[in-house]
Amino acid sequence: MKVLITGASGKIGRLVAARLAGDGHEVLGLDRRPWTEAPEGCRVIQTDIRKRAAEDLFRTERPEAVIHMATVAQSKMGNEERSRINLGGTRAIFEYSERYGVKQTIFVGRHTYYGAAADSPLYHTEDEPPMALDRFPELADLVAADLYAGSALWRFPGIATSVLRICYTLGPAAQGTLASYLGSKRVPMVLGFDPLFQFLHELDVARAIELALEKQLRGVFNVAGPPPLPLSIVIQEAGRTPVPVPERVLRAIVGRFGMPSLAPGARDHIKYPIVIDAGAFRRATGFEHKFDEYETLRQFRAANPV
Amino acid sequence: MDYAIRREVADRLARLELPFNRDGIDPYGIDRTHLGLFFNLLGWFQKRYFRFEATGMDNIPASGRGMLVGNHSGGYAIDAGMVIAACFFHKDPPRLAQGMAEKFINALPFASLWTNKAGQFTGLPEHAERLLEAERLLMVFPEGAHGTAKLFHERHSLVKFGTGFVRLALKTKTPIVPFGFVGAGEALPTVMNLYKLGRLVGMPYIPVTPYLLPLPLPATLRVHFGEPMHFEGTGTEDDSVIHEMVERVRLRIAAIMEETRKVSAGEPQ
Numbered sequence: 001m002k003v004l005i006t007g008a009s010g011k012i013g014r015l016v017a018a019r020l021a022g023d024g025h026e027v028l029g030l031d032r033r034p035w036t037e038a039p040e041g042c043r044v045i046q047t048d049i050r051k052r053a054a055e056d057l058f059r060t061e062r063p064e065a066v067i068h069m070a071t072v073a074q075s076k077m078g079n080e081e082r083s084r085i086n087l088g089g090t091r092a093i094f095e096y097s098e099r100y101g102v103k104q105t106i107f108v109g110r111h112t113y114y115g116a117a118a119d120s121p122l123y124h125t126e127d128e129p130p131m132a133l134d135r136f137p138e139l140a141d142l143v144a145a146d147l148y149a150g151s152a153l154w155r156f157p158g159i160a161t162s163v164l165r166i167c168y169t170l171g172p173a174a175q176g177t178l179a180s181y182l183g184s185k186r187v188p189m190v191l192g193f194d195p196l197f198q199f200l201h202e203l204d205v206a207r208a209i210e211l212a213l214e215k216q217l218r219g220v221f222n223v224a225g226p227p228p229l230p231l232s233i234v235i236q237e238a239g240r241t242p243v244p245v246p247e248r249v250l251r252a253i254v255g256r257f258g259m260p261s262l263a264p265g266a267r268d269h270i271k272y273p274i275v276i277d278a279g280a281f282r283r284a285t286g287f288e289h290k291f292d293e294y295e296t297l298r299q300f301r302a303a304n305p306v
Numbered sequence: 307m308d309y310a311i312r313r314e315v316a317d318r319l320a321r322l323e324l325p326f327n328r329d330g331i332d333p334y335g336i337d338r339t340h341l342g343l344f345f346n347l348l349g350w351f352q353k354r355y356f357r358f359e360a361t362g363m364d365n366i367p368a369s370g371r372g373m374l375v376g377n378h379s380g381g382y383a384i385d386a387g388m389v390i391a392a393c394f395f396h397k398d399p400p401r402l403a404q405g406m407a408e409k410f411i412n413a414l415p416f417a418s419l420w421t422n423k424a425g426q427f428t429g430l431p432e433h434a435e436r437l438l439e440a441e442r443l444l445m446v447f448p449e450g451a452h453g454t455a456k457l458f459h460e461r462h463s464l465v466k467f468g469t470g471f472v473r474l475a476l477k478t479k480t481p482i483v484p485f486g487f488v489g490a491g492e493a494l495p496t497v498m499n500l501y502k503l504g505r506l507v508g509m510p511y512i513p514v515t516p517y518l519l520p521l522p523l524p525a526t527l528r529v530h531f532g533e534p535m536h537f538e539g540t541g542t543e544d545d546s547v548i549h550e551m552v553e554r555v556r557l558r559i560a561a562i563m564e565e566t567r568k569v570s571a572g573e574p575q
Contacts (some may be wrong), residue, residue, distance in 0.1 A: 118413040121432035122334055151481075191414020194423070196335045227333040247415070273335070273414070294328075 002026045003213065004063035004102075006049055006093060007070030008042070011175035015206040016067060017042050023210070028061055030054060031070065049089040058100040065104040065213055068093045068268040071145060073110065073177050083141040090145040094152045097159055104160040106212050107149035111167045111198070111222060112139060112177070116272040122196070123277040126165070126220045136265025150220050162217040164209065167276055170296050171202035172303035178234075180263075181270075185306040187235045188254065188262070188270075191244040195273035196228035201291035201299070211285040224278035225289025226296070231270060235298040240306060247271075247302040311342035315349060318400040323369065332425075334437075340423035341402070348391040355524050356493065360392035362485075362531035366401065371438045371480045374403055374445045374531070375471060377559055378453025379461045380490030381513035381520055388527055389445055389485065390426075401442035403445040404437055406430075410508055431470060438478040446471045448552070451510045455499050461491025462567065465558055472551045477541030484555055486562030488570055491529035494520065530566045532558060 003020055007013045010031025021027045023042030029035060029044035038044050047053040049070055071086045090107065114124045115131035130143045152161040168178035178199055179299045181187065200208070200223070208223045235242040245253065247267065255261035262270075281287055291299070311319070316454040319342055330338030330553045352358045366372060374393075378385060386405050393403040406429030412418045429450075437444055447453055448467040456463065475482050496513040507570065511521045537551050 118418070119409045119428055119430065121430045121436075122427070123432075123436055190415070192417075192419055194419050227327065228335065229329075230331060230335060230337070233329055233331070271418070 001064045001065055001095050002028065002061065002063045002129045004028045004030060004057070004061070005067045005069060006030045006089070007068075008044055008190060009033040010069065011173040012169060012202055012205055013069050015173070015202055016209050019206050019210055020213070021155070022061060028057065028063060030057060043184070049198045050084070050092050054092070055096055057100070058096040062100060062156065064108070065103060066097055066102050067106045067108065067109045067209060067213065068149075071101060071109070071142060073112070074140065079138065079141075082138075086141040086145045087148065090148055094149065094156065094159075098156045102159060104213065104216055105152065105162075106209065106217075107146070107161070107163045108209060109146045109149070109163055109165050109222070110142060111165045111274055111276045112269065113143055113146050113165050113270055114274055114276070115139070116195070116268045116274050120272060120274070122273060122275045123199055124222065124275065125277050126280060132268060135268055136263070137138065138263050138265055153219065158159060160218045162212050163220040164212060164281075165220070165222045165276065166200065166205055166208070167222075167278075168197065168199040169202050169205050170199040170300050171291075172204050172299050174300065174304045175202065179300065179304075182235065182238045182240055182300070183241060186243045187240045188250055189231060189235070189242050189244045190250060191246045192269045193271040194230045194232050195271060196275050197231050197234050198224050198228035198275050199234075199293070199296060200225045200289060201296040204289045207290070208281070208285075208287050211287050217284060219284075221281040222276035222278045223287075224276050225291075226293035228273065228275050229293050234297065237301070239301040310346070311339070312346055312349065315342050315345045315521060316396060321399045322402055323399070324402060330533065334425065335422055336402075336425040337423040337525055340410070340420065341425070344420070344424045345391070345394055348387055349395060352388060352391045352395065356388070356489075356522075357524070358388060359524040359526075359528045360396045360531075361529075363392070363397050365483055365531045365533050366397060366443070367481065367483075367534070368399070370441045372443050372470065372534070373438070373475055373480045373482050374443065375555055375559070376485035376487055376529075377464055377563060378447045378449045378490075379456050379487070380454065380492075381494035381496045381515075381524075382449075382454055383491055384522055384527075385487040385490040385529075386445065386447065386547070388490075389487065390528060392529060393443065394494060401443045403443050405445040405447075406434060408451055408510065410510060410571050414508055416492070423527065431468055431474065434471075434474055435478060436481050438474070444480075448555075455511055455513075456491065457499075458495040458497060458498070461487075462563060464556060467552050467556050469545070469548050469552050472537065472548050472555065473541040476537055476539040476543070481536055483534050484532045484558040484562060486528055486532075486559055486564075486566050487527070487529045488563060488566045489525050493522040493525035493527065526570060528566050528570055530562050532562050
């Protein structure tokens with residue numbers, strides 16, 4: 001199958017691309033960033049999704065499936081630019097998919113869609129709306145992109161659309177929100193809170209995405225594997241030192257003294273858990289994780305010592 | 307911290323049917339070590355501080371889903387703590403009663419951590435349903451915070467019941483075990499509640515006692531668990547049908563409270 005992967009030069013993108021190429025698929029990568037040593041069977045085209053060249057790629061190459069991974073979480077790039085990438089990019093991908101006869105589109109989203117708040121339930125199911133958006137406006141365009149992708153299910157019934165809400169990714173590649181939060185030797189926690197964190201090994205994430213492709217999955221699915229662990233244990237098993245500080249103090253010290261920076265809304269994400277029920281995805285695809293929570297942390301720790 | 311957990315508590319913890327992992331954490335984040343310290347404290351209150359008596363323990367299912375439904379009184383949830391302690395210390399094998407905590411608790415530092423690690427989650431329909439489907443023992447006070455806000459002279463009354471618990475019991479086919487709790491109003495005799503001050507610190511109210519501090523007195527506490535009530539239905543019935551079922555539970559609880567009070571009154575103080 002000819003598969004187009006947006007965001008293919010990212011660490012998870014590369015794992016998915018290599019995996020699909022290894023299984024005999026023809027992989028086209030689309031990314032603004034280069035990937036110089038792409039494996040055999042992978043071609044990377046360096047351009048922006050919202051540029052003319054991206055649409056040309058759909059027209060000339062006619063991919064049968066698209067895996068859309070080119071979204072960004074909170075970052076320093078500014079709200080307008082991030083929104084253009086997340087929402088504008090997602091819209092473009094679905095429009096091109098419809099226009100150029102793509103049969104299957106996978107939107108790779110995040111479980112942070114559900115938001116974290118004092119009154120949010122453990123084990124979110126796919127029918128739940130997002131919470132606490134007002135407290136974390138930096139997340140709004142990802143939530144919008146998720147819901148927009150979901151709307152393709154009724155707007156473009158000819159495309160098998162799957163929206164994957166994947167929990168945090170962790171592993172040797174140290175890619176993603178949780179990995180950067182665990183980046184330093186000392187990791188801040190909010191004193192008096194120890195929420196559950198749910199994460200999946202990066203190779204399991206790549207495997208889950210490939211399964212969604214193979215099974216021509218249609219619908220919205222949470223993707224997770226091992227049961228969640230309290231943040232304090234995650235930090236310790238990752239070989240870091242938890243530093244619980246009162247919330248007021250935390251506000252003043254993030255981004256200094258070797259502490260990672262943290263968007264104001266992200267504080268709720270280290271106070272309250274976001275835990276998802278991934279039962280529907282397991283039943284639909286037969287997915288089973290290969291790496292349990294402790295092995296994933298061990299590998300992260302070994303590859304990323306501090 | 308395991309060494310700090312008393313022998314009896316540790317033995318009973320080992321017999322709890324929760325799926326703990328190698329760190330003693332269950333899939334909902336319940337932490338065995340925290341449970342141990344929590345029960346150390348509850349056990350001390352129950353055995354050394356209060357005079358406590360629990361009867362009808364056999365009416366609580368030995369395993370599988372169940373919903374303990376009873377009355378509140380006494381400023382804050384002393385009754386909840388003692389019901390949890392009863393299910394742990396007075397039942398064999400022990401069970402963990404999981405309450406449905408007020409939402410404000412999870413927003414407070416430490417209170418959030420301890421309630422969650424002790425399995426006392428925020429009272430959300432999603433939590434209640436999921437725990438029952440996982441064959442756990444749920445503890446519900448349908449009066450909610452209005453129940454604990456009862457003043458001393460109101461301690462033997464019942465305020466309005468919520469109806470969600472009956473719909474949930476029907477939907478999940480869960481037996482309701484009614485209980486009456488007597489004595490919490492004496493342990494924490496509330497003369498007034500400070501609602502405005504409470505709101506300032508993120509609580510619904512702060513109870514005030516004649517001796518000012520909201521600390522419990524070493525009172526006699528009694529709880530009786532009645533025979534399980536089984537209702538037939540789907541949980542989607544009209545309000546009138548549900549209200550009738552709620553009323554039956556309410557009357558049953560009121561009757562148990564009355565009986566239990568007589569036991570207390572009949573004894574020399």
